[in-house]
Amino acid sequence: MRVSRIYKLTFGPCEHCGRTGSLFDKQCGACQKSRRRQIERLERDRERARRLASRPGPRMGPQPA
Numbered sequence: 001m002r003v004s005r006i007y008k009l010t011f012g013p014c015e016h017c018g019r020t021g022s023l024f025d026k027q028c029g030a031c032q033k034s035r036r037r038q039i040e041r042l043e044r045d046r047e048r049a050r051r052l053a054s055r056p057g058p059r060m061g062p063q064p065a
Contacts, residue, residue, distance in 0.1 A: 013020060014028035027035065 012026070014031055015026045016031040017028060019028040019030070
C-alpha cells in the first residue's frame with residue numbers, strides 16, 4: 001500500500017508515546033491534551049504563589065540574616 005506524501009508530512013509517531021499523531025507539533029491528541037493541562041496547572045500555581053507573595057503579613061520560609 002502506498003502512503004501519500006502529504007500523509008507522511010502531516011502524520012507521524014508522537015514523540016511522547018509513539019502513537020500516530022500530527023507531525024506539526026509531533027504529539028498525538030492525548031499528549032497534547034495532557035500537556036495543555038500541565039501548562040494550565042503550572043500557570044495556576046504560579047498565579048497562586050504570586051498572590052501569596054504579595055499578601056502582607058508574617059513571612060514563612062528562610063529569614064534574611
